[in-house]
Amino acid sequence: MAGSSREDPDLPWYHIIMVYFSYLVLLSASYIQEWFGKKSFTTQKGYAPLFRDWDSFWTRHCYRRISDCWNRPVDSIPGPRIDVKERETSDFGETWKDTETVRHCLNLGSYNYLGFSDSAGTCLESVQQALREYGVSTASTRADLGTTSLHRQAELKTAKFLNKEDCIIFGMGYATNAATIPCLANKGCLIISDSLNHASLVNGCRSSGAKIKVFEHNDVEELEKVVRNSIITGQPRTHRPWKKILIIVEGIYSMEGEIAKLREIVAIKKKYNCYLWVDEAHSIGAIGRTGRGVTEHCGVDTGDVDVLMGTYTKSFASVGGYITGPKELINHLRQSSFATLYSTSMSPGCCQQILTSMGIIMGEDGTDQGKQKIISLRENSNFFRRGLIDRGFQVYGDKDSPVIPLMLYYPSKIAAFSRECLKRNIACVVVGFPATPLLMSRARFCISAGHTKGDLEWALNEIDEVGKLLLLKYGNDKSQKDEDEKVKNVEDTQ
Numbered sequence: 233m234a235g236s237s238r239e240d241p242d243l244p245w246y247h248i249i250m251v252y253f254s255y256l257v258l259l260s261a262s263y264i265q266e267w268f269g270k271k272s273f274t275t276q277k278g279y280a281p282l283f284r285d286w287d288s289f290w291t292r293h294c295y296r297r298i299s300d301c302w303n304r305p306v307d308s309i310p311g312p313r314i315d316v317k318e319r320e321t322s323d324f325g326e327t328w329k330d331t332e333t334v335r336h337c338l339n340l341g342s343y344n345y346l347g348f349s350d351s352a353g354t355c356l357e358s359v360q361q362a363l364r365e366y367g368v369s370t371a372s373t374r375a376d377l378g379t380t381s382l383h384r385q386a387e388l389k390t391a392k393f394l395n396k397e398d399c400i401i402f403g404m405g406y407a408t409n410a411a412t413i414p415c416l417a418n419k420g421c422l423i424i425s426d427s428l429n430h431a432s433l434v435n436g437c438r439s440s441g442a443k444i445k446v447f448e449h450n451d452v453e454e455l456e457k458v459v460r461n462s463i464i465t466g467q468p469r470t471h472r473p474w475k476k477i478l479i480i481v482e483g484i485y486s487m488e489g490e491i492a493k494l495r496e497i498v499a500i501k502k503k504y505n506c507y508l509w510v511d512e513a514h515s516i517g518a519i520g521r522t523g524r525g526v527t528e529h530c531g532v533d534t535g536d537v538d539v540l541m542g543t544y545t546k547s548f549a550s551v552g553g554y555i556t557g558p559k560e561l562i563n564h565l566r567q568s569s570f571a572t573l574y575s576t577s578m579s580p581g582c583c584q585q586i587l588t589s590m591g592i593i594m595g596e597d598g599t600d601q602g603k604q605k606i607i608s609l610r611e612n613s614n615f616f617r618r619g620l621i622d623r624g625f626q627v628y629g630d631k632d633s634p635v636i637p638l639m640l641y642y643p644s645k646i647a648a649f650s651r652e653c654l655k656r657n658i659a660c661v662v663v664g665f666p667a668t669p670l671l672m673s674r675a676r677f678c679i680s681a682g683h684t685k686g687d688l689e690w691a692l693n694e695i696d697e698v699g700k701l702l703l704l705k706y707g708n709d710k711s712q713k714d715e716d717e718k719v720k721n722v723e724d725t726q
Contacts, residue, residue, distance in 0.1 A: 242626065243641060243671075243706055251641050251671055258643060262293035290666070296325040298647035301662050304654075307334060310342035311349050312682035316659055337659035338691055340677045345518045345634050346605045347682030348549035348589045354597065355549070358588045359581045366580035374402075375566070378577030386583045387554070389590055394524060395534050396556035398563075401586075402571045403578040405513060405543035406432040408553030410439065411571035413480075413509075415564065416539070417442040420467065420475040424458055424506075426450065426492075428485050433511060437480070443468070449488070452496040455479070459504050477506040483515025483526030483542075487668060487676065489629020489637050491519065494530040502536070509539040517547025518634050523593050523606045529632065547593075550585040552578045608681040609634055612688060616679050619692040624705035628674070636677040638695075638704075640664075645702050646673050652701065656694045 243251075266289065275281050300319065308315040318333040348355055362382060372378035383401060391399040402408045413436030417423055421442040425433065428449040437444050445462060447455045459477065466472050479501055481492045494510070501508045512525045520528030525542070527534045534540060539557055544550040555565060566572055593602035613634045620627045626639040640649055643664060650662045653675075664673040679688075699705050 247641065247706065248671065251643075254643050255665075255670065258294060262289070265293065294643075298650075299325045300328070301647050301650040303328070304659075305330075309349055309351050310339060310344055311351070312339055312344070312347065312680055312687065313337060314339045314342070314659055316654065318654075335654065335657050337654070337657045338683075338687055339659050340679070340691060341659050341661040342680070343514070343546035343678055344549060344680045344682060345547045345609055345678070346523070346549075346589070346593070346602075347608075347680050348547070348585075348592075350549075350682075354592070355585055355588045359584050362584035363581045368581065369579050370577050372577065373574060374572045374577045380580050380583070382580045382583035382587065383577065386578075386586045389587055390554050391556055393590055393594060394527075394540060394556050396540065396558075398559045398561075399554050399556040400562050400565050400569075400572070401544075401552055401554045401578060401583075402569075403552045403575055404571065405545050405551075405553035407571040407575060408541060408543065408555060409433050409511065410436040411575075412541075412555060412565060412569050413437055414440040414570075415568045416440075416507075416509075417476070417478050420472075422462055422474045422477045423480060424455065424462070424477065425480045426482065426485075428488060429480060429482060430486065430511065430513070433480055433482075442478075443474075449485070450490055450493055452493050452500065455497065456500045456503075459500060459506060463504060477504070478509055479506050480509040481511070483510055483512040484518065484633055484635055486514050486635060487637065487663065487674075489633045489635035489676075491515070491529065491630045491633055492526055494526050494532050498532050498536045507538045508536070509541065510537050512540065512542035513553070514546055514635060516542040517593060517606075518609060519632050521606075523547070523602070544582070544586050548586050548589045550582045550589070552582065605681040609679065612681065612683050612685070613679045615685065616677065616688050616692065619688070620695070623692065623696045623699065625695075625699060626706050634679045636679065637663075637674045638677065639706070640673045640675060640704065641671060641706070643673060645704065648702055649675055649698060649704070652698045653695070656698070658691055658694055 300321070304319070305317040306314050307317055314337055316335045316337050318331045318335065319328040320331055321328050350356065366380055366382065370378040370380065387399040387401055390401070391397065409430070409432035417440040419441045423437045423440065423442045423444045425437055425444060425446050426449055427446045445458050447458045462474065462477065467474060479497065481497060484491055492510070498508065510526065516525040517523045519525060522528065527537060539555060539561070541553065541555050543553040555562070591597055595602055610632055613636065614631060617627060617629065617636050620636065620638060628637040628639065629635060640646055640662070646662045646664045650660065653660050661676045663676055668674060
């Protein structure tokens with residue numbers, strides 16, 4: 233689907249009008265309450281507001297009413313099932329009080345793609361041994377005393393896994409992007425970014441000082457047009473050639489469930505001599521025949537991607553992120569990235585979790601456990617996606633993607649869907665404005681290899697009941713056609 237479809241939902245016109253009307257009623261009631269009610273804060277006379285009024289207004293009058301949907305305490309590890317504590321409020325979300333109720337829920341909201349988040353097994357035993365040997369923390373940055381043999385082993389194994397020369401790991405996935413992009417682009421450079429890139433990429437681009445241009449989500453034709461026009465016109469005012477052009481995309485887009493059209497993007501990158509940065513936070517381990525991410529899924533050599541970034545927080549059940557590439561690039565980042573110079577290094581136990589889980593995926597444990605996890609994740613994802621479509625829901629995303637958005641649209645249905653699912657012991661994530669465009673509220677399901685077909689079939693039946701109750705089945709004729717067209721395109725390329 234073209235990126236423009238994100239702003240043009242496949243929804244009958246009367247639904248679109250009612251969604252806008254719903255927001256109009258919500259905001260009107262909120263402004264009336266703001267006018268007659270007690271002010272939460274006042275700006276001192278003669279001073280400009282310290283923070284943006286709109287952000288505060290939205291938080292106090294809109295978000296706070298349904299904040300329970302995003303602030304439920306979890307009392308267990310984020311495995312295939314989790315224990316969720318219920319809370320109650322008597323002041324519309326201003327304060328919350330714990331209850332004695334704990335729900336044992338099917339977890340459809342965590343990024344536990346390969347099911348390595350577990351309280352027993354090989355990973356846990358190896359992590360416990362690492363903690364006994366190295367301690368809980370290095371209490372230092374990577375540039376000082378924060379590098380142990382486990383850190384270097386994790387880097388070498390990641391580089392080997394992705395067939396790259398070298399790798400550098402960071403203690404935080406967000407900082408991997410935000411603190412590293414400024415090391416590679418600055419004034420006189422051009423960054424061309426997908427319109428739906430993650431906030432860490434957006435902030436990294438803004439911090440770099442480079443000129444930023446945005447192309448419609450996953451629209452390779454517009455990407456080429458932006459690249460070509462940028463080369464022709466050059467820098468603003470002077471029209472000098474750009475020092476470099478860096479294209480930034482994601483492997484799987486976390487809010488859309490869509491997979492980057494990497495083969496076409498690489499062709500554009502080569503045609504115009506640009507650099508390419510691919511964020512594999514959600515794709516590494518999750519797609520590809522052997523779990524090597526979007527490059528393997530799309531049949532692209534990792535050598536064609538100049539900067540291959542990813543995180544360990546999803547498929548590997550650890551923390552932090554990595555960047556792989558040529559040795560010269562990695563050595564430059566070791567000396568210049570803020571995340572290396574000023575942030576505490578990753579815990580040795582987390583490094584061991586990476587080593588063990590990645591070793592299982594690569595088959596170094598002598599079993600086919602890793603291979604079976606990858607197959608199970610792919611089958612579970614496609615089974616769940618097809619089940620939602622067959623039941624009449626509008627679903628976004630691509631085949632094989634473990635991220636599956638179900639469209640809600642109406643603001644009132646965001647909280648209603650989350651609460652009804654919780655009543656049925658299903659834990660899921662709901663998303664609305666401003667994290668999505670105004671019309672594009674959704675629920676986002678994240679599938680795991682740890683789920684069984686029985687779990688998913690039960691969840692589909694329960695969600696079907698919620699869909700009937702909340703009138704969420706907007707018709708799936710276009711969704712069905714899009715899904716069939718995507719499957720056909722994948723088969724043609726293969």
